[in-house]
Amino acid sequence: METEEKKLENLLKWAAHLGITDSSNGVPSHSHSSLGHSLTISHFPLAGGRGLGAVRGIREGELILKVPKSALFTTRSLLNKDHNLSHAVNSHPSLSSAQILTVCLLYEVGKGKNSWWHPYLMLLPRSYDILATFGQFEQQALQVDDAIWAAGKAVLKAEIEWKEASKLMKQLQLKPQLVSFKAWLWASGTVRILSQLMHTKIIGSWILVSSRTMYIAWDEAGCLCPVGDLFNYAAPGEEPNGLENVGGMMNASSLTEGDAEGILDSEKFNPQLQRLTDGWFEEEANAYCFYARQSYEKGEQVLLSYGTYTNLELLEHYGFLLDENPNDKFFIPLDTGIYSSGSWPKESQYIHQNGKPSFALLSALRLWLTPANQRRSVGHLAYSGCQLSVDNEVSVMKWISKKCHGQLKNLPTSSEEDNLLLSTIDKIQDYKTPMELKRVLSTFGGEVCTFLEANGVQRGKNGGELSFSGKTKLSIERWKLAVQWRLRYKTTLADCISYCSEIINSLLCKNVSTVRTKQLMR
Numbered sequence: 329m330e331t332e333e334k335k336l337e338n339l340l341k342w343a344a345h346l347g348i349t350d351s352s353n354g355v356p357s358h359s360h361s362s363l364g365h366s367l368t369i370s371h372f373p374l375a376g377g378r379g380l381g382a383v384r385g386i387r388e389g390e391l392i393l394k395v396p397k398s399a400l401f402t403t404r405s406l407l408n409k410d411h412n413l414s415h416a417v418n419s420h421p422s423l424s425s426a427q428i429l430t431v432c433l434l435y436e437v438g439k440g441k442n443s444w445w446h447p448y449l450m451l452l453p454r455s456y457d458i459l460a461t462f463g464q465f466e467q468q469a470l471q472v473d474d475a476i477w478a479a480g481k482a483v484l485k486a487e488i489e490w491k492e493a494s495k496l497m498k499q500l501q502l503k504p505q506l507v508s509f510k511a512w513l514w515a516s517g518t519v520r521i522l523s524q525l526m527h528t529k530i531i532g533s534w535i536l537v538s539s540r541t542m543y544i545a546w547d548e549a550g551c552l553c554p555v556g557d558l559f560n561y562a563a564p565g566e567e568p569n570g571l572e573n574v575g576g577m578m579n580a581s582s583l584t585e586g587d588a589e590g591i592l593d594s595e596k597f598n599p600q601l602q603r604l605t606d607g608w609f610e611e612e613a614n615a616y617c618f619y620a621r622q623s624y625e626k627g628e629q630v631l632l633s634y635g636t637y638t639n640l641e642l643l644e645h646y647g648f649l650l651d652e653n654p655n656d657k658f659f660i661p662l663d664t665g666i667y668s669s670g671s672w673p674k675e676s677q678y679i680h681q682n683g684k685p686s687f688a689l690l691s692a693l694r695l696w697l698t699p700a701n702q703r704r705s706v707g708h709l710a711y712s713g714c715q716l717s718v719d720n721e722v723s724v725m726k727w728i729s730k731k732c733h734g735q736l737k738n739l740p741t742s743s744e745e746d747n748l749l750l751s752t753i754d755k756i757q758d759y760k761t762p763m764e765l766k767r768v769l770s771t772f773g774g775e776v777c778t779f780l781e782a783n784g785v786q787r788g789k790n791g792g793e794l795s796f797s798g799k800t801k802l803s804i805e806r807w808k809l810a811v812q813w814r815l816r817y818k819t820t821l822a823d824c825i826s827y828c829s830e831i832i833n834s835l836l837c838k839n840v841s842t843v844r845t846k847q848l849m850r
């Protein structure tokens with residue numbers, strides 16, 4: 329069996345042969361490796377594992393990697409090379425472009441060493457922790473209804489897409505293990521993760537700066553980009569103020585999808601959008617080009633922004649989350665009347681990761697907590713983000729605080745318990761014998777026991793070593809991600825409660841001092 333090192337060497341040799349290069353002028357250098365001028369493959373345990381590090385000082389804006397069109401793994405490039413595949417795919421016009429790219433990937437994997445892409449395929453991750461791979465236990469471990477729902481939906485979607493594509497896979501006579509749902513999760517996860525970087529998307533009348541695809545103009549599914557897909561992720565900073573804070577956003581609802589698409593297509597309308605991603609396909613160069621978003625010192629990991637994502641979205645699309653995510657946001661259940669009292673979209677009414685309510689949530693609540701017969705007269709103030717009165721503002725803060733308290737109370741565990749559980753989960757992976765595990769369980773029971781039961785964790789035949797199957801180890805990773813996610817949710821809600829108390833106190837203090845001043849002046 330080839331070592332990981334040998335596989336990497338083969339990949340870089342293969343990539344150099346295809347003209348993939350990290351030379352600063354973008355000209356391939358006929359070397360045996362496509363990397364070495366600017367980048368090298370390294371391990372970054374705290375930020376994504378395998379990734380790309382700088383081999384020299386890199387300046388912001390420098391071209392750091394160029395991947396020619398001929399090296400991109402796209403449906404079109406595969407169909408052009410394989411008549412059998414092309415014929416079969418064309419007889420299934422109802423499949424989506426992502427489903428087709430997924431089948432193409434499995435088909436290519438099935439060719440083994442005979443695949444032209446073999447050096448690249450050998451180094452693809454073996455599994456992912458995206459939401460679609462979450463079993464019932466891990467889904468429930470998210471605890472928050474919205475997140476459980478998102479996970480359930482992701483699993484269901486994957487199942488439906490797999491069933492729809494199974495006819496094509498059978499027609500292509502893929503090996504049984506490549507037709508399985510497990511293989512589908514892997515392949516669709518690969519397509520989702522490695523082709524779905526950097527693309528602006530429009531939902532309803534909203535331009536979401538969050539990204540979805542490693543965009544190529546000629547295929548909705550995007551492309552797999554050898555070597556370019558080794559960049560790990562760093563969040564691009566908070567959403568541009570233009571989308572969250574400016575009162576002009578209320579006009580967003582009058583922007584039709586067509587208008588928005590036109591604006592986006594021009595790619596000129598907002599330089600901030602472009603700054604959120606660091607790579608794109610350049611027609612002139614006929615290549616995917618990646619630029620350094622910031623300066624890096626030798627040895628530092630060079631990171632890429634795939635777009636702005638909340639932690640739940642990162643989990644859904646990429647299978648990881650960030651400890652500190654400036655784009656994270658959390659939703660609390662709101663009464664339906666709140667949505668109908670104003671025109672703020674549901675997605676805009678949330679709590680920021682720092683605990684502050686969003687502009688739209690505050691505006692909507694200010695209006696909703698105003699008596700119905702007075703709303704018309706203060707609507708313009710609410711929409712422009714102004715406080716309506718001290719009483720109104722205090723009611724808003726009390727309302728949010730109460731909601732957060734209610735949410736926290738309804739969740740099965742507290743933040744303290746989750747913190748303890750996280751360290752317990754780490755211990756489960758460390759402890760090897762039943763005796764040791766017993767000690768861990770005595771400090772924390774409940775969920776840990778359910779996990780062990782759900783995964784049928786067995787003792788070794790001789791009653792000695794605990795045996796954790798590969799499946800159980802993956803489940804442990806996903807469980808940990810679920811607990812980390814819900815802990816962030818709880819921390820944010822607790823921060824929001826503190827924020828509301830601070831505002832209430834400062835408003836009441838100001839009010840008291842104003843009344844006193846007025847009394848003194850009389």
Ligand SMILES: C[S@@+](CC[C@H](N)C(=O)[O-])C[C@H]1O[C@@H](n2cnc3c(N)ncnc32)[C@H](O)[C@@H]1O
Pocket residue numbers: 374375376377378379452453521522557558559560561562645646647648649
């Ligand atoms: C485009 S790939 C990046 C290369 C990947 N590390 C590899 O070895 O193939 C994206 C995947 O890398 C991991 N990843 C990227 N950025 C990360 C980060 N900041 N923290 C944790 N995992 C990250 C996630 O598993 C994600 O699905």
